[in-house]
Amino acid sequence: MNLDEIANNQPIVIMPSVTQVRSSYRRDVFYLTKGVSHKSSLEEKKHGIVLFKGNCFDILPTIPENSIDMIFADPPYFLSNGGITCHAGRMVSVNKGKWDVSKGIEENFIFTQRWLRECQRVLTPNGTIWVSGTAHIIYTVGSAMQSLGYKILNDIAWFKVNPPPNLSCRYFTHSTETIIWAAKNKASRHHFNYSLMKKMNNNKQMLSLWSIKAPGPAEKIYGKHPTQKPIELLDRIVLASTRPGDIVLDPFSGSGTTGIAAFKEGRQYIGIELEQSYLDVSIKRLKDAFKEKEK
Ligand SMILES: C[S@@+](CC[C@H](N)C(=O)[O-])C[C@H]1O[C@@H](n2cnc3c(N)ncnc32)[C@H](O)[C@@H]1O
Secondary structure, three states: OOHHHHHHHOOOOOOHHHHOOOOOOOOOHHHHOOOOOOOEEEEEOOOOEEEEEOOHHHHHHHOOOOOEEEEEEOOOOOOOOOOEEEEOOEEEEOOOOHHHOOOOHHHHHHHHHHHHHHHHHHEEEEEEEEEEEOOOOHHHHHHHHHHHOOEEEEEEEEEOOOOOOOOOOOOOOOOEEEEEEEEOOOOOOOOOOHHHHHHHOOOOOOOOEEEOOOOOHHHHOOOOOOOOOOHHHHHHHHHHHOOOOOEEEEOOOOOOHHHHHHHHOOOEEEEEEOOHHHHHHHHHHHHHHHHHHHO
16 A cells, blocks of 8 residues: 555644644554454554554564664564573573574574565655674574665664673673664665754764663563663664654564653554563553653
8 A cells, every 4th residue: 555545644743842843744653554344452642652463474564664763673683592601690581582582594584684675665755774783593584674775874882881791701791782874775865863962962963883781670560572662772872863743663673662762752553462461561651751741
């Protein structure tokens, strides 16, 4: 389905908060997700926030092409394969969930290329995507992006500042993740809030090395997600690459961190998540953020 097909069938939804930003704003999230057959788990009309429970492989194809300004994806890293890690000072097995079990090198590549292809289709011509990962998946992501003709803009090294120790003492302590920032294709003229990034960095050009702590207990009061990202990280990503009122999508929404950052910064949001328990956490976190803003 494309934008014209939707336009012929559907009335344009006008939302007060985001339409103040763009006077003839046709691309609001409810208008764009009319073709999604899944029932939404959360719809916040006033702020343009919608969450869907389902598989992104089913939902993304029902969103019109060239409609999303920015995507953040924190996909399965495929690292839950019986290894060990340190959690709260104790040795525990790495088991994030069934969704994180490796399918093997070739299948992991096919999976990654498939969702990246759908994301590329829905991005606006100048839209950008950010994808996080560790060594388990990030080379696959980079390779799949290149195969699809994305234009890689930066690879951010996220330094986690307070990582857990390495228990085996046979490796350096893992303390970084990579976040690839890419534009839809070579012809894209991507948006970058250069001045704001510089201002946020004491008036010096922002580096591609970001020191940001992993989320603390205050960000987990409504329940834990095993791979939750810090709001500060998503805040920076949203501010760097979008304008107020823009549409942000996360195909692996988890506990809704991207949605919270999007909402905080006055952007619209479409989140897609498989697991109900993570959606429950997202809804509580988002409702809390709505209340906080209204105070
Ligand atoms: C790495 S986590 C994302 C965590 C998120 N960034 C946060 O801050 O909470 C990946 C999430 O994707 C979900 N997931 C896995 N496969 C999916 C699929 N095919 N469609 C939608 N969600 C999926 C998992 O349930 C998991 O919550």
